Amino acid sequence: MYCACSNRYHPFMLSYQHSYHAGNPADLHKHLALAGLLALLTRKARGISYLETHAGRGLYDLSAPESLKTREAAEGIQALDLPDCPLKTAIEAVRRRFGSSAYPGSPLIAQTLLREQDRLHLMELHPAEYGALRKTLRRETTAVHKRDGYEGVLSLSPPKPRKGLVLVDPSYEVKTEYEQVADFTHKLMAKWPEATVMIWYPILSAGRHEDLLAGLKLKFLRHEVSFELKDGEGMTGSGLALVNAPYGSDEILKRALSLGQPILHG
Numbered sequence: 001m002y003c004a005c006s007n008r009y010h011p012f013m014l015s016y017q018h019s020y021h022a023g024n025p026a027d028l029h030k031h032l033a034l035a036g037l038l039a040l041l042t043r044k045a046r047g048i049s050y051l052e053t054h055a056g057r058g059l060y061d062l063s064a065p066e067s068l069k070t071r072e073a074a075e076g077i078q079a080l081d082l083p084d085c086p087l088k089t090a091i092e093a094v095r096r097r098f099g100s101s102a103y104p105g106s107p108l109i110a111q112t113l114l115r116e117q118d119r120l121h122l123m124e125l126h127p128a129e130y131g132a133l134r135k136t137l138r139r140e141t142t143a144v145h146k147r148d149g150y151e152g153v154l155s156l157s158p159p160k161p162r163k164g165l166v167l168v169d170p171s172y173e174v175k176t177e178y179e180q181v182a183d184f185t186h187k188l189m190a191k192w193p194e195a196t197v198m199i200w201y202p203i204l205s206a207g208r209h210e211d212l213l214a215g216l217k218l219k220f221l222r223h224e225v226s227f228e229l230k231d232g233e234g235m236t237g238s239g240l241a242l243v244n245a246p247y248g249s250d251e252i253l254k255r256a257l258s259l260g261q262p263i264l265h266g
């Protein structure tokens with residue numbers, strides 16, 4: 001398999017490294033929506049569970065060679081003067097702790113915005129990414145698992161507390177991943193019917209995300225944005241499917257788009 005970001009052929013899976021893409025327009029879309037949703041779900045004092053199938057390393061350095069090589073963050077978060085919002089709160093907190101070029105991945109955004117009554121379970125299979133994630137995240141509320149994200153989340157479901165959100169954010173390196181996400185969502189709903197599930201997908205000319213969405217066979221909110229990315233490997237936009245969307249999600253998704261302008265277009 002060829003990976004354009006690292007200019008290498010990889011003989012095995014797990015070649016994807018999010019460090020090349022952290023803070024790009026797709027991350028911006030996903031992270032604005034995620035931070036907004038977490039703020040919505042934590043309005044009441046009752047704790048929530050937050051699970052991720054594909055966590056990544058949790059913390060990125062936008063001045064690192066990987067980021068400078070693709071310049072995707074320069075076309076995303078670094079090109080935006082982000083107004084006050086939950087994502088900005090998380091980024092500022094992370095930069096106070098790790099320095100001005102730090103950018104949080106979804107696990108660190110969640111840990112920064114969640115409270116002591118909330119619980120996080122994060123799956124990451126790549127040994128180096130898993131090691132970095134374990135090192136970065138505080139342990140009090142968070143369990144980091146080195147295991148397959150689909151299997152891990154299903155085996156932990158339903159978690160306690162039962163109210164909660166699952167982020168499904170694979171790299172879609174393999175075509176079958178689109179079907180796998182739909183199949184996983186069905187299995188998850190059978191075990192944890194009240195879970196809110198946020199699925200991220202890339203929009204590419206092949207249009208494979210349509211198979212994923214058709215395969216869901218469930219009611220869900222669909223939110224898509226487009227953007228220009230000089231070398232985005234054919235990605236012209238980013239999509240989110242929200243299953244069991246809590247009341248107020250529509251507004252959160254609309255706000256994600258307006259906060260992300262002019263990088264993100266509706």
Ligand SMILES: C[S@@+](CC[C@H](N)C(=O)[O-])C[C@H]1O[C@@H](n2cnc3c(N)ncnc32)[C@H](O)[C@@H]1O
Pocket residue numbers: 014016017018027030053054055056057058104105106107123124125126129147148149150169170171
């Ligand atoms: C798109 S990145 C995650 C980015 C992260 N959610 C964020 O927004 O900051 C996908 C991650 O999934 C990991 N991964 C790939 N296959 C996996 C699997 N079957 N189970 C768990 N993690 C996996 C990769 O190593 C990579 O770190």
